Amino acid sequence: MQAAVKNYLRSVKTGPAEAGRCLQLLPRFLSSRASASQDVADVAIVGGGMVGAALAALLSSNPLTASMRIVLLDQKPQASEWHPAPSPELRVSTVTPASIRAMQKAGAWEAIENHSAPVTTMQVWDASGSGCIRWHAQDAGVEHMGVVAENSLLQASLLAAMAPQAQAGCSEALSSVATTSPTASTSTQHAGSSAAGASGGGGVQCIWPATIKGLHLPPFDMSSVQMPGPPTGSNHRSHDSNEGAAVQGNQLATIVFEDDTELKARLVVAADGGASQIRQLAGFRTFGWKYNQRAVVATVQLEGGPTSTAWQRFLPTGPLALLPVRDDLANIVWSTTPEAARALEQLSPSAFAAAANKALQDLVPSSGSDHPPSLSWLSALQGSSASLAKAASSLYPGLPESSQYQPPPIVQSWVGDQPKSFPLQLRHSGRYVRPRLALIGDAAHSVHPLAGQGVNLGFGDAEALADTLVWGRSCGVDPGDLLALQDLYEKPRQAANLAMTAALDGLFRTFGIQAAPFAAARNLGLNLLNAAAPLRTSVMRIAMGL
Template sequence: MQENLASSNSSNRHSKFTLAFDVIIVGAGIAGSALACALGDSSLKVAIVESQQPSLDWPEQSDNVTGFDPRVSALTAASENFLTELNVWQAIAERRISPYQFMHVWDADGTASIDFSAREVNEPRLGHIVENRIIVTALMQRINSLSNVQIIAPSSLDKIIDDGDKKNVLLEDGRCLSAPLIVAADGARSIIREQAGFKTREWDYDHHAIVATVETEVSHQQTAWQRFLPAGPLAFLPLRTSGDSENLCSIVWSTLPEEAKELMAQDDDVFAASLARAFESRLGEIKSVSRRFSFPLRQRHAVDYIKPGIALVGDAAHTIHPLAGQGINIGLQDVQVLAEELLRAEQRQLSVGHSSVLSRYQRRRKGDNLMMMVTMEGFKRLFAEPLLPVRWLRNSGMRWVNKTKPLKNKIIRQAMGF
């Protein structure tokens, strides 16, 4: 029993209203919704609790800077394959996806650059940029068609209470749910992680990310662009419109908190000029900019992903710098592995909350995620280093990688999630 969970006496007060499930997923972002889909059509009785009103209708979309969700994800081929298995990729693709064939990365403090191309690894594309709201809507529509999954929303988790082999989930509206397994998919500031006393290793990146959709003078050429500035990376991610115009990009500009504050305060014209300057006008002038949003970036990794009857997935388990666009890609890998383990337990008639089931999930995911986080941290520090020898080394390194084909192909395939 977790010492900082409430005592079971409190659960008895709610027991007559208790709804029983096999798995309760808290959070219907991309990770939680994907897990509900992956457990669909099994004999497991699943509840998914979400504090926001989930949308089952496709969002309005138009071909200008205001018609895109400013929150997009660069999905790898591995994520595409998983979403295909979940029967949602087709719906996403029919709505709006932006494939990219190339990636161009360069250092503001030097002359080196590195180019990746899908052709080099005989793939049709490196990945897709997809709006988060489209991914979530497609997943929610699929969940809505599953007879073994119940959506409980809008409703927030209040607390979790130990009750022998089960956990009771008390919702803020007074309802009580119970299951042998609670999956925390409640995001970076997970209440479950906090209440259940999961330890984390975390620190501020000392970066805020500004996201927006922008229109550029020059075509993005189906290329994901990233310039490493001394204060942090600036990415332009290509968006495809229904008319196949190639002049809209989603930007992620990670920079020092004070600079982010100044950039957020600028009016659109001044911001457009600052952005073009920071990007060396590689895509010409910035002709228009959507509303901007700013997020503080924090590295966070749970020391353990599991405790008796509880598993963490997605951002509840780890948040990493968006510089390589891997956050939800590794979150979807957590979901895929956890679903495999839960379905295997179901086949073997083992409780889904059994420690051996959860331990296998943790063993299969933690090392890979840790490796990804260490790599991202290394990149961030390497490119933030102003010392001349380090700048020389990283520029030489980039040039060397760019012309060493086998190594470059290996990096591309890893970035694609293979």
């Protein structure tokens, strides 16, 4: 009681709003003490990927939450060491300045910075005309618009950034104190685990490989809570949820593993991806649709040496992005039809380069078995779009050369691993939290990769949830308290994520319309935005999270 009151008085210094929250949650702190136990994890993070690792690193690096007992689980062993391969991996991410700040807080940025490629310029243009827009980091007064880094580098750096006691816990795989068996009084270890790292103190302890078969949460009626509406779209689908009674008592969450071992936690965090098992076990409803597209990813070698420009061209079948990665190597993310994606995956290095160059350089890529479907029917748009763009440019005769269209670099071949593809969809959870549970990253929302915002939304979730738990720690609030999770995490993150989801879906659909009048208007709009420097810079700052 004395500690809770002391924390409340300290919160008064931060302002009435914070003090009010602490005072409102003070009774929950008092009741939560009854469930305090050394055999309970404060936070159990399911999913050791980039977003789950970011949350663990943020919690372990903050003095207020470093003493919390954090458990990180994944189906596969995860590496905290990273060494550059001769060719970059296929999966990379564009990390915005907002996400970079989160990584700096977690202590992971230095390791990432030395092996990432900064993006100082970005060019976006339309395949059905001459509409083009170019962004420059210097216009926003920043060094770069973000960096491109391999996913394995991001993940390993975040895992390595965890506090020393966390590293010890991860190297030992599992603290036996954190788990209990329902059929025995002694602790049960998972495959590959060791009890050598067991302790009653704080830090991050890792369980991998770990297969989860069940999740028990306090009863909660989600049917009485209105679910946010989906972005505009005709393919909306909703999934049923389970319904329970009102929240009862101070029950903890219980994760059940395949060998019937159990892990009790005050808060379970689902960071296990778009097909989240934890989200499904919790009965959360989702809405969304499939795009009937696949994203082809490949590492390619460019002609002309290193570049710091990111390129993205909108084709009728989907966007094609060319991102700098390392030296003269770049990453291609090509969203197209499933049939075209399968064909692109099978191409030789030179044939793939030819297809990519046609898609990037020509107004209409050629047809053929080795290339995407013919776009020759768009050739009639060239004249009207070009004339509209010329008229738009005449309104701004002082447009500098750096803001005018520049031809993209020539792709020479793919290198390293054979190109691969993955399906694209929009999926959003109606809720992010319930008592003892929170969703972050793709478990809460999956978006089209056309602007590279997916992982950045996830990092934003991790930072917001970490800040919520830090605040709760300072006020003596249980990590799984629903009121705190709703007020400080779910509401702001759903607002931000839904806005970005709707914007990306709208952008995808806007560039997918190929009717001549609409395409002409779209190209005109691109050129007008490119000529309006202040507005263009504002759009860039929003995308960077500034």
